[in-house]
Amino acid sequence: MDNQQTLKTVTSLTGLINGHIAGLDRERENLGKVTEMLNDILTNDPAYKEATEKAKEVAKEKGKAKADILQQPTAHDLAFKIKDSRIEIKQLALELSGFLTEYQKLTGSNEFEGEDGEIRQIVYTAKLVNKTNFGDK
Secondary structure, eight states, X not given: OOHHHHHHHXXXXXXXXXXXXXXXXXXXXXXXXXXXXXXXXXXXXXXXXHHHHHHHHHHHHHXXXXXXXXXXXXXXXXXXXXXXXXXXXXXXXXXXXXXXXXXXHHHOOSEEEOTXXXXXXXXXXXXXXXXXXXXXX
């Protein structure tokens, strides 16, 4: 692709990206308004209010029962192992992502064959995040 064609493509993509950002913003705003309207209807309904209060009471009882059970050594140990395992899975997945990025750069391949013989495709997900979310201003 020559420079002029690349510039046209980038300009076109920029327009599409900006259009989609605006569309997402509009839809999010509309969703907020509609959700608020529905919540107003629900909170003004006496039967819904009563059911909500009952549900809160049951949730409190459930939470207390769970807390009591988690005081038992076996249950407490298992809950800790679950939490620890989830942290380990996140860490391994993050490291794997870095390794796959480097593998793709070095080999130029978007596929990886595992020890089990299964061929997996390397995929990336792109999304926009405000720079302020990273502490950059």
